[in-house]
Amino acid sequence: MAPPAAPAEARRPIIRDALGIAIASGAYAIAFGAISTAAGLTLPQTLVMSSVMFTGASQFAMVGVIAAGGSVWAGAFTAVLLGTRNAFYSLRLASLLQVKGGLRPLAAQFVLDETTAMAIARDDPRLGRYAFWVTGVALFTFWNAGTLLGALATQAISDPKVFGLDAAVPAAFLALLAPRLRAREPLAIAVVAAVVALAVLPFVPSGVPLLIVAVLVGLFGLLRP
């Protein structure tokens, strides 16, 4: 993968930022590996999620649902819904990246919150492309290494509850959600979603509360002007 030519002096800060993001997400991946293993997923399952799914919120959602006793399908459904935003990132990036043929499947895998932010922040499209690829490669490397580390470390622990790992998933989601709650409407939606999920929980199979919440908010988003 040869990144398109970009001025050398402009590349260094990009590499520095990309590494910073990758190292931070590597630490985050350690948490994912740990939570996934604690939820009862095997090492290969955990690693496949990090390499193929490779989108943090979806991965946390899937293991979160499974840890809460939901079915694998309920987890998969939630993960895919959370992954829909990546399709919109791809749409935004398509004209910038101009990837053709064999590189396209690879570029697609690197479409994430972080790579999109790094790529669209540049004024020069060449630098944007460069930032996309550098961030993508660095993230993928650290993300998968972190997952392996977290999973292996947790396998060595007998009861994850002793270390409070069951509290890790809600805390991780909260940290992901918080930046999106700055306005009043998202905050109201979050509160209502939480209340609805808990209200229906005793009466429906595990995983279904999430489905109900997703359908309701989807309708709300579509119907409200």
Next chain:
Amino acid sequence: MIVASVACYGLKLAGLALPETWLENQRVQRPVALIPIALLAALIAIGTFATGRHLVLDVRVAALVVAVAAVLLRAPFLVVVAAACATAALLRLF
């Protein structure tokens, strides 16, 4: 597991292939922006207040309160998660 992983990848690939006019469509954008917020909030609630299909109050509630405080203090991701874990683990000792 594999299905979900491949589907998440397919979504990324689809975006590179779809016509750009889709992006401008507000009717598509709003649900896509709102669904993650609602799902994450629901997951937080379920992960904190439920065991299986039962609503319960235990040390996880305290852990979430600590996590909220950490987020309000703009603590980094790992600190938020570690603080919640430590709270739950310590409270279980007593």
